[in-house]
Amino acid sequence: MDSCVIPLRHGGLSLVQTTDFFYPLVEDPYMMGRIACANVLSDLYAMGITECDNMLMLLSVSQKMNEKERERAMPLLMRGFRDAAEEGGTSVTGGQTVVNPWIIVGGVASVVCQSNEFIMPDGAVPGDVLVLTKPLGTQVAVNAHQWLDQPERWNKIKLVVSKEEVKEAYQEAMFSMATLNRTAAGLMHKFQAHAGTDVTGFGLLGHANNLAAQQRNEVSFVIHNLPIIAKMAAISKACGNMFNLIQGTSPETSGGLLVCLPREQAAKFCSEMKSQGSGFGGQGAVGGAWIIGIVEKGDRRARIIDKPRIIEVPSRGSQAANQDNSTAIPAPSPNLS
Amino acid sequence: MDSCVIPLRHGGLSLVQTTDFFYPLVEDPYMMGRIACANVLSDLYAMGITECDNMLMLLSVSQKMNEKERERAMPLLMRGFRDAAEEGGTSVTGGQTVVNPWIIVGGVASVVCQSNEFIMPDGAVPGDVLVLTKPLGTQVAVNAHQWLDQPERWNKIKLVVSKEEVKEAYQEAMFSMATLNRTAAGLMHKFQAHAGTDVTGFGLLGHANNLAAQQRNEVSFVIHNLPIIAKMAAISKACGNMFNLIQGTSPETSGGLLVCLPREQAAKFCSEMKSQGSGFGGQGAVGGAWIIGIVEKGDRRARIIDKPRIIEVPSRGSQAANQDNSTAIPAPSPNLS
Numbered sequence: 001m002d003s004c005v006i007p008l009r010h011g012g013l014s015l016v017q018t019t020d021f022f023y024p025l026v027e028d029p030y031m032m033g034r035i036a037c038a039n040v041l042s043d044l045y046a047m048g049i050t051e052c053d054n055m056l057m058l059l060s061v062s063q064k065m066n067e068k069e070r071e072r073a074m075p076l077l078m079r080g081f082r083d084a085a086e087e088g089g090t091s092v093t094g095g096q097t098v099v100n101p102w103i104i105v106g107g108v109a110s111v112v113c114q115s116n117e118f119i120m121p122d123g124a125v126p127g128d129v130l131v132l133t134k135p136l137g138t139q140v141a142v143n144a145h146q147w148l149d150q151p152e153r154w155n156k157i158k159l160v161v162s163k164e165e166v167k168e169a170y171q172e173a174m175f176s177m178a179t180l181n182r183t184a185a186g187l188m189h190k191f192q193a194h195a196g197t198d199v200t201g202f203g204l205l206g207h208a209n210n211l212a213a214q215q216r217n218e219v220s221f222v223i224h225n226l227p228i229i230a231k232m233a234a235i236s237k238a239c240g241n242m243f244n245l246i247q248g249t250s251p252e253t254s255g256g257l258l259v260c261l262p263r264e265q266a267a268k269f270c271s272e273m274k275s276q277g278s279g280f281g282g283q284g285a286v287g288g289a290w291i292i293g294i295v296e297k298g299d300r301r302a303r304i305i306d307k308p309r310i311i312e313v314p315s316r317g318s319q320a321a322n323q324d325n326s327t328a329i330p331a332p333s334p335n336l337s
Numbered sequence: 338m339d340s341c342v343i344p345l346r347h348g349g350l351s352l353v354q355t356t357d358f359f360y361p362l363v364e365d366p367y368m369m370g371r372i373a374c375a376n377v378l379s380d381l382y383a384m385g386i387t388e389c390d391n392m393l394m395l396l397s398v399s400q401k402m403n404e405k406e407r408e409r410a411m412p413l414l415m416r417g418f419r420d421a422a423e424e425g426g427t428s429v430t431g432g433q434t435v436v437n438p439w440i441i442v443g444g445v446a447s448v449v450c451q452s453n454e455f456i457m458p459d460g461a462v463p464g465d466v467l468v469l470t471k472p473l474g475t476q477v478a479v480n481a482h483q484w485l486d487q488p489e490r491w492n493k494i495k496l497v498v499s500k501e502e503v504k505e506a507y508q509e510a511m512f513s514m515a516t517l518n519r520t521a522a523g524l525m526h527k528f529q530a531h532a533g534t535d536v537t538g539f540g541l542l543g544h545a546n547n548l549a550a551q552q553r554n555e556v557s558f559v560i561h562n563l564p565i566i567a568k569m570a571a572i573s574k575a576c577g578n579m580f581n582l583i584q585g586t587s588p589e590t591s592g593g594l595l596v597c598l599p600r601e602q603a604a605k606f607c608s609e610m611k612s613q614g615s616g617f618g619g620q621g622a623v624g625g626a627w628i629i630g631i632v633e634k635g636d637r638r639a640r641i642i643d644k645p646r647i648i649e650v651p652s653r654g655s656q657a658a659n660q661d662n663s664t665a666i667p668a669p670s671p672n673l674s
Contacts, residue, residue, distance in 0.1 A: 004430035006391045008449050013347055015449055019393045019433050054343040056356045056445065058395065093341035096356050101438040108393065108445050112345050112352055 001121060001214070002043035002197055003109075013112050018043035021058045021106020025142050025253060026174050029073040033080025034178040036105040039200065039254035041088050044109050045185035046198040046257055048119035053111045055085050057095035060104035077105055080178075088180050122216045123194035128295035129266035129329055130221055133184040133273060133288065134176050134256025135313035136204055137232030140243050141166075141173035142253075144235050160234040169229050172315045176229070177254040183276050184257045184289070190272070191265035199255030205248025208258060208302035220298020221260075223248065224330035227290040227311040248304050256289075266291055266329065288313065294330055338458060338551070339380035339534055340446075350449050355380035358395045358443020362479050362590060363511050366410040370417020371515040373442040376537065376591035378425050381446050382522035383535040383594055385456035390448045392422050394432035397441035414442055417515075425517055459553045460531035465632035466603035466666055467558055470521040470610060470625065471513050471593025472650035473541055474569030477580050478503075478510035479590075481572050497571040506566050509652045513566070514591040520613050521594045521626070527609070528602035536592030542585025545595060545639035557635020558597075560585065561667035564627040564648040585641050593626075600666065603628055625650065631667055 003018040020040045024032045037055070044052055057078065061070055085092050095107070111117075144166045147153035181198060188196055197211045204223070212221045226233075226246065236245035243250040261269050273289035290311060340355040357377045361369045374392070381389055394415065398407055422429050432444070448454075481503045484490035518535060525533055534548045541560070549558045563570075563583065573582035580587040598606055610626035627648060 004391065004393070006430065008390060010350055010449060010451075011348065013350075013449065015352075015390050015447060017391060017393065017445070017447060018431065019395065019445055021395065021433055022435060053345060053352050054341065054354060056341070056354065058356065058358065093343065094355065096358055096443070098359060098441075100441075104435075104437075106433070108354070108356055110352060110354060110447055112347060112350065112449050114347075 002046040005118070008112065012114060014115060015110065015112050016044060016047065016049060016118060017108065017110035019106065019108045021104050022253070024103050024105065028174070029076040030080040031174050031178055032105060033077040034084040035174070035254050037081040037084035037088070037107060038178055038180050040107040040109050042181045042198040042200070042254055044111060045181035046196050047121065048185050048188040048193060048196060049111055049113060049117060050182055050185045051111055051113070051117070052088055052090035052109050055090055055092045056108040057081055057092050058104065058106040058108070059095065059097040060100035060102070061097065062103045063099050063101055081105070081107065084178065084180065088182055119188055119193055119196060121195040121197055121211060122214050124215050124219050124260040124295045125194060125217055126219055126295055126297045127263050128194055128260045129263050129291055130223065130293040130295065131259045131261055131266055131269055131289050132199070132204070132227060132256050132292045133181065133259070134179070135227045135229045135288065136199070136250065136252060136255070137169070137229035137245060138173040138177055138252045138255065139250050140232040140236055140245055141169040141229055145170035157235050157238045160238045161231045165231050168315045169231055172229050181257050184259065184273060187269050187272055188259055191261055191269040194260045194262065196257050196259040198257050199252050201251045203244070203249040203251055204258065205302055205304060208248070211258065212300045212302045215300055218297060218300065219295050220300065221293060221302035222296055223293035223302065223304040223308060225290060225292045225309045225311055226304070227288070227292065227313050230312045230314045233310045233312070246308070246310070260295055263329065291329055294332060296332055339383040342455070345449065349451060351452060352447065352449050353381060353384065353386060353455060354445065354447035356443065356445040358441050359590070361440050361442065365511070366413040367417040368511050368515055369442060370414040371421040372511070372591050374418040374421035374425070374444060375515055375517050377444040377446050379518045379535040379537070379591060381448060382518035383533050384458065385522050385525040385530060385533060386448055386450065386454060387519055387522045388448055388450070388454070389425055389427035389446050392427055392429045393445040394418055394429050395441065395443040395445070396432065396434040397437035397439070398434065399440045400436050400438060418442070418444065421515065421517065425519055456525055456530055456533065458532040458534055458548060459551050461552050461556050461597040461632045462531060462554055463556055463632055463634045464600050465531055465597045466600050466628055467560065467630040467632065468596045468598055468603055468606055468626050469536070469541070469564060469593050469629045470518065470596070471516070472564045472566045472625065473536070473587065473589060473592070474506070474566035474582060475510040475514055475589050475592065476587050477569040477573055477582055478506040478566055482507035494572050494575045497575045498568045502568045505652045506568055509566050518594050521596065521610060524606050524609055525596055528598055528606040531597045531599065533594050533596040535594050536589050538588045540581070540586040540588055541595065542639055542641060545585070548595065549637045549639045552637055555634060555637065556632050557637065558630060558639035559633055560630035560639065560641040560645060562627060562629045562646045562648055563641070564625070564629065564650050567649045567651045570647045570649070583645070583647070597632055603666065628666055631669060633669055
């Protein structure tokens with residue numbers, strides 16, 4: 001499970017908590033702080049929990065930074081983390097900072113709640129529909145952006161993508177990673193989600209497999225559609241699939257929720273995600289959610305079909321973002337139904 | 338405060354939690370795991386909390402270790418951490434591991450409790466007595482032990498200490514750091530402690546100052562006695578006070594609790610600490626507690642008197658450990674009473 005759930009000595013309450021820490025992957029320290037916080041909270045949101053009682057921050061200052069760099073970067077990093085926590089209705093009351101060769105940023109999120117406040121991620125049934133709430137491709141976007149300054153790397157992808165497109169994709173990835181999955185967590189309750197997880201280091205397929213393995217019923221997850229930040233599929237292909245993006249195992253940071261919803265609720269979930277706008281900072285950013293597959297009878301594994309449909313997700317603000325017909329439910333696999 | 342205390346939405350309950358992570362300082366990975374866990378839990382114990390509902394472990398594997406080294410060291414480190422958690426009546430249910438240039442070990446400890454389960458560290462009154470539950474000098478012992486292999490360093494201290502004594506002090510420091518402060522936390526309730534903290538990175542005086550600054554009453558803490566692992570005071574002096582051990586600012590790891598007790602309870606607290614044996618792993622190790630000073634009217638600061646009495650604390654198991662008359666209460670400062 002994404003968070004641990006500890007039954008408490010007091011009146012049917014449970015402590016749900018999670019921790020996560022990693023290394024910066026975007027240059028903007030403020031945005032990096034937001035991303036780290038969104039990534040920590042996401043493990044609660046994946047269980048349909050919308051509230052968080054407390055956060056702790058885990059930080060290391062790099063010994064390679066001089067005092068000026070520290071004084072400029074670290075307060076921004078902490079500010080970003082705190083702002084995202086505030087957006088999540090919680091606050092950071094403690095933590096620990098050390099010196100380390102590399103910068104580390106992360107945290108702990110804890111909530112004490114009643115059992116109806118979280119959705120155990122084990123209730124998927126055949127016929128359910130799989131929904132993903134953020135596009136894939138954050139790692140490809142972050143890497144491609146670094147390659148702008150590395151001619152040898154850049155030459156490999158310049159035939160399929162322009163510098164402008166890489167910069168746009170990087171911005172899109174950064175805002176997507178900094179966006180809390182809180183709206184999606186709330187809608188999991190409203191539309192009676194049967195299970196959920198968040199997509200991070202193991203990629204979509206890795207986390208789908210983990211989720212499938214935990215199900216009470218004998219089900220399998222079949223993924224038909226891959227919503228991907230525009231042009232990132234082309235980059236991944238041009239690099240000889242080194243990212244395994246289409247294969248579903250490209251790591252994501254602070255990715256979306258993968259939610260199993262009753263068939264009749266999935267389209268409504270997606271349309272409400274869009275209208276609520278789950279975007280970063282509530283700045284009118286486009287929210288999103290895509291139907292990506294279905295739950296069938298099976299052996300508790302997940303797979304992506306041959307030649308999945310790639311849904312190119314343009315930068316937010318772009319008109320095209322609302323035009324994709326992403327709420328059609330895929331037909332069941334012929335060999336399984 | 339050592340832990341953060343978050344009032345919850347549910348029936349008068351509070352979430353109390355803390356996090357801590359750092360780098361290994363002893364060579365034995367199993368003992369290092371125990372020390373890290375004891376150090377994390379200590380922040381709860383400092384508030385008189387004896388129970389912990391959940392722990393998370395924070396780890397990094399060093400990229401400089403080869404696979405064999407990893408496979409040998411990391412499971413032992415984790416085992417030590419888990420064993421100490423179990424001794425504390427809790428367990429580790431989650432965490433995060435990354436790769437890093439240096440090894441990191443730490444954790445998160447959380448408990449949901451009623452307000453009578455913790456002692457807010459702000460109730461000291463003039464006349465109270467200060468008790469310390471572990472000897473000082475862990476950092477000096479760890480450093481002196483490293484110097485056994487560094488002739489240039491060793492030459493500076495070899496006139497005041499033998500190799501055997503350094504090895505004994507290192508063992509004593511290691512077992513002391515691996516000892517949970519849980520017994521002391523329980524006795525804080527039994528003997529109506531008015532406030533407590535644990536002694537770690539800022540040294541005895543640093544933490545005494547922090548504690549004094551938080552008091553509701555206008556008090557100051559005056560420290561008369563310094564219980565120190567045998568020979569460590571001499572080493573510190575021989576190094577030109579580079580550790581500032583006698584000055585009270587030598588950092589400790591997983592140090593003891595500094596507790597403010599009513600005058601009539603302090604000796605009983607100490608004698609019960611001794612008889613219960615607070616030692617590591619319950620292996621009949623000698624528990625300890627020393628009266629180190631008094632609470633006077635003052636401006637919420639702490640100080641060590643000129644020429645404090647050094648109490649040499651011999652290795653556990655040694656007969657001498659029980660012979661020191663450490664429960665005499667110092668007389669108030671002439672200029673203040």
